[in-house]
Amino acid sequence: DQQVKQNSPSLSVQEGRISILNCDYTNSMFDYFLWYKKYPAEGPTFLISISSIKDKNEDGRFTVFLNKSAKHLSLHIVPSQPGDSAVYFCAASVYSGNTPLVFGKGTRLSVIA
């Protein structure tokens, strides 16, 4: 029973264009969501997060959108750069405050120069 789903295993985008990574969740108790980026042979690196009281959070080139009614969130990267090529994991937790994260399977983003 997968509570966090990333249905696109991979995505290719041209450099300079927008990358949109999607994530769906089934547990309505989740109220904190995070995106992590992972390079080969490294651990996941925190990228951006959003609380359920917001519908958008922005940090530089990265924006996360949350649609609670649809149980859907997305990560937008604008403009995409070759260094953004990595596996992106969506994660969720029931409440903020040092609780375990539930991860999706990841989406491999390739930014083509």
Place this chain on the structure above:
Amino acid sequence: EAGVAQSPRYKIIEKRQSVAFWCNPISGHATLYWYQQILGQGPKLLIQFQNNGVVDDSQLPKDRFSAERLKGVDSTLKIQPAKLEDSAVYLCASSSPHSTDTQYFGPGTRLTVL
């Protein structure tokens, strides 16, 4: 600020052997997590510590896996005996008691069981 340290980075063993992984979290981080990441999957929680106490070990296969954090700082995860399906990357993460659920991960230990 130093990140989460893990060792070894790679380990190859035969099935039925035992293996141990070590993690040193970010200084001051009271909460420590061990995750298992099987190829093609996202990380899955094995155990969570708050200081030296276990908060959640519901997904830890206790017949073969054990973990401890005796002094509330570094932690050891052990597998005995190992099975083929234990081949995975074992990730350690830590978080601050004053933060939300942002967890900071170490580089992981890649275990191959032959």
